[in-house]
Amino acid sequence: MIGKLSAVVLDCPDPTALAGFYAELVGGTVKVEDESWVELHREGGQQISFQLAPALRAPRWPDPEHPQQFHLDVAVERAELDAAQDRVIALGATLLEGDNDGERNWRVFADPAGHPFCLCAC
Known part of the structure; x- marks a missing residue:
């Protein structure tokens, strides 16, 4: 190291x-x-x-012309995922991609500056 x-x-x-x-x-x-x-x-x-x-040239999801550069995964209890989504949107986040009606355990958002992050069910 x-x-x-x-x-x-x-x-x-x-x-x-x-x-x-x-x-x-x-x-x-x-x-x-x-x-x-x-x-x-x-x-x-x-x-x-x-x-x-x-x-800043904000990333766009999913657009290789404006790559995501990196993203953060934020673990949330599955039962709290909808409430967590409501809270991050109220804070200024934008939903970019849902969880396909529960088929996946994550949802993709952009923070207020355009950086992607995921709320991941744990």
Whole structure:
């Protein structure tokens, strides 16, 4: 092993707003360094950082001309999946792809800056 993963960094046009979205989604404490760098600190040392990118070319699902670049999977109890979907949409997420009427155990969303993430039933 060469090193230890310290953070996942998302480029976005509004770091403070996107950090707030993910704080509601997965918990944690938002720390604003300045307008170009915001961190979300989570229990256990997990960190998501948000970096200002005013000209971000958001990914589109599924479109190879605008690839997803990466995505996060967020585990949710199966019985809570519908409620979790309602909450992330209320926070500004967009449903990109459903679970095919329960045939799959995940649903694909875009965060307010366009990054894809999945709510996965566990």
